[in-house]
Amino acid sequence: MRAKDGAMQDVVTGLQETRAAIARAARDFGRRPEDVTLIAVSKTKPTEVILPALEAGQVDFGENYVQEAKAKWPDLRERFPHARLHMIGPLQSNKAKEAVALFDTIHSLDRESLAKELSREIARSGRAPRLIVQVNTGAEPQKGGVLPPDVDAFLTSCRVTYGLEIEGLMCIPPADEPPSPHFALLAKIAKRNGLPILSMGMSADYEAAIQLGATHVRVGSAIFGARDYGTT
Ligand SMILES: *Cc1c(COP(=O)(O)O)cnc(C)c1O
Numbered sequence: 001m002r003a004k005d006g007a008m009q010d011v012v013t014g015l016q017e018t019r020a021a022i023a024r025a026a027r028d029f030g031r032r033p034e035d036v037t038l039i040a041v042s043k044t045k046p047t048e049v050i051l052p053a054l055e056a057g058q059v060d061f062g063e064n065y066v067q068e069a070k071a072k073w074p075d076l077r078e079r080f081p082h083a084r085l086h087m088i089g090p091l092q093s094n095k096a097k098e099a100v101a102l103f104d105t106i107h108s109l110d111r112e113s114l115a116k117e118l119s120r121e122i123a124r125s126g127r128a129p130r131l132i133v134q135v136n137t138g139a140e141p142q143k144g145g146v147l148p149p150d151v152d153a154f155l156t157s158c159r160v161t162y163g164l165e166i167e168g169l170m171c172i173p174p175a176d177e178p179p180s181p182h183f184a185l186l187a188k189i190a191k192r193n194g195l196p197i198l199s200m201g202m203s204a205d206y207e208a209a210i211q212l213g214a215t216h217v218r219v220g221s222a223i224f225g226a227r228d229y230g231t232t
Contacts, residue, residue: 008052014223015040015053022217025207036210039086041202041220044227047072053223054080062107062218064089066098073102087129088170088199088218090144093117097125105130107170107199107218110144112157119162131166132199133158135189137182138174145171151189168197168215179205183212 023033041062042050050061050072059082063069069085077083087103096117099106106129109115122128133154136145146154151169158164169190173182183200190198190213201209203222210217221227 008049011049011052011224012056014225015056015058018219018222022206022210025210029211031210036214037216039088039199039216039218040223041088041218042072042224043068043089043220044229045224047076049224050076054083060084060086060216062086062088062220066091066095066102069102070098086216086218096121100125100127100129103129105132107132107216108134108144109158109164109166110134110136110146112154112161115158115162115164119164122164130197131158131164132168132170132197133166134170134172135186137171137185138177140174143172148185148189152193155193155195166195168195168199170199172202173200173205180208180212183209183214187213 019038022036022038026033026036037060039060039062040053040058043064054076061083063085073085084104085102087099087106087108089108091099091106091108091114093113096114100118100121109118109131110133133151134145135151136143136147139147155166158166169186171182171186173179186200187198197216198214199216199218201214201217203219206217206219
């Protein structure tokens with residue numbers, strides 16, 4: 001029990017330190033702390049680790065896998081109805097139905113086939129998550145996201161062909177490059193398209209993202225500790 005209590009305490013400490021660092025970075029760069037939303041990325045973390053964050057007042061959470069979110073969140077949301085869930089991982093078109101039912105915001109819209117499925121499911125269910133288009137700023141073949149030269153046309157297609165209102169852009173810069181040029185590029189594309197949301201910045205680089213205009217930072221390990229994908 002002791003170790004577990006310690007782990008929960010660490011989550012609350014990690015959350016408080018991250019919130020403080022976000023507020024500091026916002027002020028340093030002439031922005032208002034309340035204009036930066038912290039999304040606590042709880043992928044791979046069990047509900048007993050997420051609970052203390054909810055109890056400490058954290059509202060926004062990010063998950064990468066539909067199945068995992070479906071297993072963890074319905075119970076948590078019954079207890080914390082104000083919690084908001086963000087889909088930040090790659091989304092298969094055949095999971096669009098579950099994603100629309102489960103998430104408040106989808107950050108990983110990145111292709112026509114997914115736009116089509118989401119549009120169909122939103123019309124059918126009457127439930128409309130906020131939508132953010134993922135941009136592959138580093139043009140990495142293994143990564144999802146619309147290529148930068150294709151973003152404007154994709155946004156038009158989402159609006160005109162599928163009737164989807166897109167509110168912002170998201171990116172994950174290449175791991176081996178300085179992130180700031182990628183954040184600046186995302187901000188530029190968002191600005192010219194009149195999009196207010198910029199979902200960018202993770203544990204290692206959210207301060208730089210805030211400097212360049214991030215409205216949503218997605219922070220996992222700085223709050224919940226390193227992820228363990230293997231067996232324990
Ligand atoms: C896992 C993940 C994060 C959080 O990463 P950390 O480095 O743990 O902060 C943010 N965004 C996306 C898209 C992720 O997959």
